[in-house]
Amino acid sequence: MQTVLRRFQLVSGVVMLTYLFLHLINHALGIWSLDLAGHGLVLALRLWRSAPGTVALYGAASVHFGLALHTIYARRHWALPAAEWLRLWAGLSLPMLLIRHAVSTRLASSLYGFQPDYERVIVVLLTSGTQGLQLALLAPGWIHGCLGLWFRLRHYAWARRMKHALLALVVLLPLLSAVGFLRMMRAVEGKSRTLAPVDPTLVAHQLALDAWRHHLVTLYLALVASAWILGQLRNSVERRRLRRNLLSS
Structure with a gap:
């Protein structure tokens, strides 16, 4: 059973790491132009919002989170190496950041017809002052996924030989992604002296979206706390x- 659970954890983790990898690549395209990143976003939306993509992504996220709760519940001690604590922090903090982004994009699109593109998302971030949150959004998940994958691959000689190249990819891709996103923000700000108004769809349903965000964060924290307490x-x-057994013997 433990072998089966580990395989489920690996496969679900690889699916989500692929999603993060493509998302970081998409941000990095902003180094060249906002339009190029926009075309990449269209392709990404077609992939992840298709029926197979939706099932794969949200199925993997559900399985991975369920296994994480099982791990928290089943752990006998918490004397962990520093790398494990880093992976645990990154994995548990990602949903806190991701919920806000997902509610403002995927949920707003599914419930209210909001059609996200980079310019609209950036206007929302700049207007609300949360552009720093977007830059930090993918880092915990990327760190968690890369560490988890490395813990599995480090036993193979070919992976150890490629250690420095893999480390360069792990470090450089988020940096390029951040640079691309900053360039896109500058491009949006440079189009006019005043930012375009926030999409009226988001404005009209802001209270409902805030309620969704609050309830999802509360549910997430309750599940994690319950697993640890139990x-x-x-x-x-x-x-x-x-x-008692020792005393009776």
Whole structure:
């Protein structure tokens, strides 16, 4: 069963890491032009909003999160190496950042017909002052996914030989993505002295979207906290049972 769970974790993680990789590449296209990044976004939306893409992405996210809750519940101790703590922090913090972005784009599109493009998204970010959040959005997931994949690949000689090239990719791609996004922001700001108004679809349904965001964050934190508390209670019961068995013997 543990082998099966690890395979599910690996496959679901690779799907989400692929999504992050393509997203970072798309941002990096902004180094050349806003239009080029926009064309890349259209292709990405066709991929991930198709029926197979939606099932693959959200199915992988659900499986991976479910396995993460199982890991938190089942862990007997929390004396972890620094790299594991970094991977854990990155994995748990990603949904906190991602929920805001997903509600403003995918949920707004599904419920209210909002059609995202880079210019509209950037206007929303600049108007709300959350452009820094967008730059930081993908970093935790990228770090978590790359560390998790490396923990699996480091046992292979070919992966150890490519260690420095892989590290360069892990570091350079987010940097190029950030540069591309900054250039797109400058392009949008440079079109006129005043920013275009925020899309009226988002304005009309802002309260509803804020409520969705609040409820999803609350549910996420409740699930993580519940898994940890139940795991601690289980550990406490097992320790008491072990002590009783030792005393009785």
